[in-house]
Amino acid sequence: MRTVAVVGASLAGLSAARSLRGRGYDGRLVVIGDETHRPYDRPPLSKEFLAGTLGEADLSLEADDEDLRAEWLLGARATGLDRARRAVRLADGREVRTEGLVIATGAAARTLPGTEGLAGVHSLRTLDDARALRDELARGGRLVVIGGGFIGAEVASTARALGLEVTVVEVAPTPLAAPLGATMGGLVSALHADHGVRLLCGVGVKGIGGESRVDAVHLEDGRSIPADIVVVGVGARPCVEWLEGSGLALDNGVTCGADGRTGLAGVVAVGDCANWYDPRAGAHRRVEHWTGARERPDAAVATLLAGGAVEPGVPRPPYFWSDQYGVKIQFAGHAGGADSVTVEEGSPDGRDVLAVYRRAGRPVAVLGMNQPRSFTRWRKQLSAPPRQS
Amino acid sequence: MMIPVCRLADLPRGEAFRLDIDPPVSVFHTDDGEVFAIDDTCTHQDASLADGWLEGCEVECPLHASKFDLRTGAVDAPPAKRPVRTHGVLVEDGMIYVRVSTDAPNLPPCVASRLAGGPA
Ligand SMILES: Cc1cc2nc3c(=O)[nH]c(=O)nc-3n(C[C@H](O)[C@H](O)[C@H](O)COP(=O)(O)OP(=O)(O)OC[C@H]3O[C@@H](n4cnc5c(N)ncnc54)[C@H](O)[C@@H]3O)c2cc1C
Ligand code: FES
Numbered sequence: 001m002r003t004v005a006v007v008g009a010s011l012a013g014l015s016a017a018r019s020l021r022g023r024g025y026d027g028r029l030v031v032i033g034d035e036t037h038r039p040y041d042r043p044p045l046s047k048e049f050l051a052g053t054l055g056e057a058d059l060s061l062e063a064d065d066e067d068l069r070a071e072w073l074l075g076a077r078a079t080g081l082d083r084a085r086r087a088v089r090l091a092d093g094r095e096v097r098t099e100g101l102v103i104a105t106g107a108a109a110r111t112l113p114g115t116e117g118l119a120g121v122h123s124l125r126t127l128d129d130a131r132a133l134r135d136e137l138a139r140g141g142r143l144v145v146i147g148g149g150f151i152g153a154e155v156a157s158t159a160r161a162l163g164l165e166v167t168v169v170e171v172a173p174t175p176l177a178a179p180l181g182a183t184m185g186g187l188v189s190a191l192h193a194d195h196g197v198r199l200l201c202g203v204g205v206k207g208i209g210g211e212s213r214v215d216a217v218h219l220e221d222g223r224s225i226p227a228d229i230v231v232v233g234v235g236a237r238p239c240v241e242w243l244e245g246s247g248l249a250l251d252n253g254v255t256c257g258a259d260g261r262t263g264l265a266g267v268v269a270v271g272d273c274a275n276w277y278d279p280r281a282g283a284h285r286r287v288e289h290w291t292g293a294r295e296r297p298d299a300a301v302a303t304l305l306a307g308g309a310v311e312p313g314v315p316r317p318p319y320f321w322s323d324q325y326g327v328k329i330q331f332a333g334h335a336g337g338a339d340s341v342t343v344e345e346g347s348p349d350g351r352d353v354l355a356v357y358r359r360a361g362r363p364v365a366v367l368g369m370n371q372p373r374s375f376t377r378w379r380k381q382l383s384a385p386p387r388q389s
Numbered sequence: 390m391m392i393p394v395c396r397l398a399d400l401p402r403g404e405a406f407r408l409d410i411d412p413p414v415s416v417f418h419t420d421d422g423e424v425f426a427i428d429d430t431c432t433h434q435d436a437s438l439a440d441g442w443l444e445g446c447e448v449e450c451p452l453h454a455s456k457f458d459l460r461t462g463a464v465d466a467p468p469a470k471r472p473v474r475t476h477g478v479l480v481e482d483g484m485i486y487v488r489v490s491t492d493a494p495n496l497p498p499c500v501a502s503r504l505a506g507g508p509a
Pocket of ligand 1: 287289290291
């Protein structure tokens, strides 16, 4: 292969570029990203960066002296993939002809329709989003977070520590029930109340009030919550519109194998935009976690360089962390299929639990709150190769 | 200065022992039976590498998965960017001793500022 293009210049794209060079690929490497920034780390955007304890320079994902011998096309959005001509089309009319393609376009924050142009309403995915939100939070006031998922909870936690009055609105009866199950979702979201943040569950948002600037969040049950700042944390959607009509299977992201291989030869997908086959779960999953975006590109690159001729290994179970109210939350595996959850260490009251999810007696997931040591042990156990059935 | 750590027999292979000096140092007994000592605190944030995932001669940070080489202290990939210090190890009469490096440690910003008495 003489040219490989990586579309998406963030964690998964950079990790793929690194793996390409690490695995001895010596040809032309083009990295295309629509943001103007060099690759930066997103997790601190809702935590230390938002709190003002980390600056922009600290977010860089590249080492100071790192040189991947890549052509960086930044501020360049890919708008299409021409499969016959093996070309990536860019918004400015240019195109990049390439033999190998790594799709790493990640995900974009979902927004609430009708709130565009209303000052004080934020979503949080990019550095630019985070700068804008940080500047507003610094002025204080009443914050309403729409969505009690991880990003919403982290923003609530950070804003609370900055002294804001915070309300979280969650449409589900329990926040985090999808990733953690209802019991543990309830336990983790109890952190809000512990820290004086109001959590309203089981109620949807009808609309956002205000002329040019937000002044309230109107709920479906008729209540209105006064607000100076609103953060919409209602999830993210994979950035794959640009691949419509390319011949790739798209279903909640790019459908791909355990090693990122797609139906098109020479094309792999990695990171938040990839809906990969998880042999442990026996199903496709799109996982929006940092560690997968960093680790999994290596297998995809191995497949790409070998022309698909390598056997995909079994990736480690998905893992993520979150930091809320000074508590380190860690989770690995899939809670979905579990038929029991038991607290093995610590106590729910102390918010320092290690909980194990089992299916038919076998551990399938583990949750830790301030339990890094036991969490690592359990996570290792989950990672043991699945038994052949 | 040699600091006694624990008996080799008390540190099973695949396990780590954290020595609570300041900053803490951890001693790892690998599956191959080698013993190494490195700074316990990850250079990215305040995590204890003794709580991490030991595989071969590498330990993966328990929080964000950067891997440190026990032999050199080098880190493989972000989020951590700086290496940890390595320390001399001596096993004598079944006892593990550590000779702590005199280099300056690469502590994460949050820990460094706390030690310096600044804001946490
Ligand atoms: C605020 C925040 C906090 C987070 N905290 C945690 C955490 O605590 N723990 C955890 O495990 N995970 C966390 N995550 C998730 C983690 O950051 C993501 O899983 C990770 O960034 C995914 O990397 P990626 O490279 O796949 O996608 P992204 O990081 O989304 O990068 C994709 C890049 O592609 C670009 N792009 C999109 N479309 C195009 C196009 N058509 N042409 C060119 N470029 C394009 C995008 O602009 C972007 O720069 C957090 C995410 C956010 C936003
Ligand atoms: S604390 Fe070690 S990698 Fe982040």
